[in-house]
Amino acid sequence: MALSNSQYEAIIKEYERTRYSNHILTENRREEVYRTIPGFQELAESISFLSVDSARRMLEGDELAQKSLHDKLQEIVSRQRKLLTQYGFSADYLKPVCNCADCGDTGYIILDNGTREKCHCFRQQEIRLLYAQSHIQDMIERENFSTLSYQYYQGDDLRRFEAAVQLSRKFVQNFNDEYENLFFYGTVGTGKSFLSGCIAGELLQQGHSVIYFSAAGLFDMLARYSFDAKSKELLYDLCEDLYGCDLLIIDDLGTETTNGFITSQLFSCLNERYLRRKATLISTNLTLEELRDRYSDRIFSRITSHFALCKLTGADIRILKKRLAK
Template sequence: MSLTNAQYNSIMKGYEQTRDRNRHLAEQRRREIYTKLPEYGRLDESVGELSVAQAKLLLNGDDEALTRLRSSLKEISRQKRELLTSAGYPADYLEPVYDCPDCKDTGYIDSEDGLRKKCHCFHQQELDILYEQSHIRDMIASENFSNLSYEYYQGDDLTHFRKCVDVCRNFVQNFKQDYHNLFFYGTVGTGKSFLSGCIASELLQTGHSVIYFSASGLFDTLARYAFDSRAKEALSGFYEDLYNCDLLIIDDLGTEMTNTFVASQLFSCLNERHLRKNATIISTNLSLEELRDRYSDRVFSRITSHYDLCKLTGPDIRMCKKRMQNTSDN
């Protein structure tokens, strides 16, 4: 699958707007510092004056002029950093501002072979557009570790939840080094999708590609491409994204209409991602016994052998919140 010209232009327009916004922010910061710390402005002016003076000396045959200039500029930089930090600002407060430092908000980076390639931030925007991932953006806005709460859990339920949270934090922390998959299962409303969202939020912030699908959405998409003879090229591109993204989240497995096609496609997806060592997270309300009975033995074996099994139990948190809201309204 590929972007249309309109979709590509929309992404590039977004980068342009981001650069304009960040340039404006950088200029605001500079004016702020010049107002609050006049000495900083004088140091900036001295850089230009010093450079001109040393350049003249260099042209007149002073071979040491360049060395002295470098030494002086280094000292001025030190003084500027000291001024900022002593006033309570970060040392890099006046450095250029970028949403994505890797590509400097251009969408492209230079590869080792000298060619320009799409940055990870561009690729994630492609995935968001091609697979209509508005849900994941809404999800991570509220479902992240900063909003995590233990107040709805007690006893063994709390123990299970704390253990799962630790697993999730370790999953994120070691994502680059270690290949792991997670399987969240348990009763309805116990935080399975929430923890998936927490992980997605952290990984998106560190430049990893994430594709989110509800189980029904995933298999509907696969069926649409598989049974449309005109969509072979699109299907090939879809499989490449599905298999190669850094993290695939399949939410609510078991809510789809299960049949031999679904079981076969699920195994192929899990197996191919395992072979490529790309992480997958699955959440479901099914028990392990129901998982075994509903899907093939191969699927059950793949999940129980290659996934960290995280069981969540407790009350339906969504219902608890609703009852609390109704009580407060009354």
């Protein structure tokens, strides 16, 4: 699914604003250091003098000029780092600031063959615009590991939630090295969507592409594109994104009206992501028995065989919070 011209231009302009803002921040840091550390500015300016002098010497045939310049620059950098730390700054305080180190806030990376391709940060911007991912963005700002609380759980419910948190943290920690899928199930309002948001937020910060859909929203979009002859290209692009993103979150599985089409689409999605070794996270209020009865044996087998199952139980936290607020 391609971006419109206006959507593409909006992303590019956002990158331009980010680079300008970070440039100003870098310059402000430089001025702060110059004001704070005596002699630091002169030390920094000496680099230009050394570079010009070295270039002159190389033109005159001095074969040692380049090595001499390298050694002197290394000495200056070492002195700068030492001064920075002595005056309470980090050693890399004057390193150019950028939000994405991979593309330098340009949105594109250069491959070994010289071609350009969209950076992972650009792809997440695309996902945000194309699939209305504002819900997950809003959710992870409110609900993340830093706002996690155990106060609403007791007994076995608490032990299950603690295990789910540990599993979620391990999932994030090992995401780059181990292929794993998660299946959160259990009673309403026990933290399944909350933990999904925690995981999404951590992986987004690491630069991974994450697509979030409610089950009803996902299958509604698939149905609209599948049964509209004019939307075949849109369907292809949607499926490629669903199959290829680093993490696909399907929230509230079972709230959709299940039929043969949905069952087929769900299996295709799970199977293709399994073949591509792409992680999937599913949350549902269904029991395992209800999952087996509602969907095909293939889906039940795929989930119980290739997902880490995590059951959450307890009272509805949303209701508890409302009561406490009153």
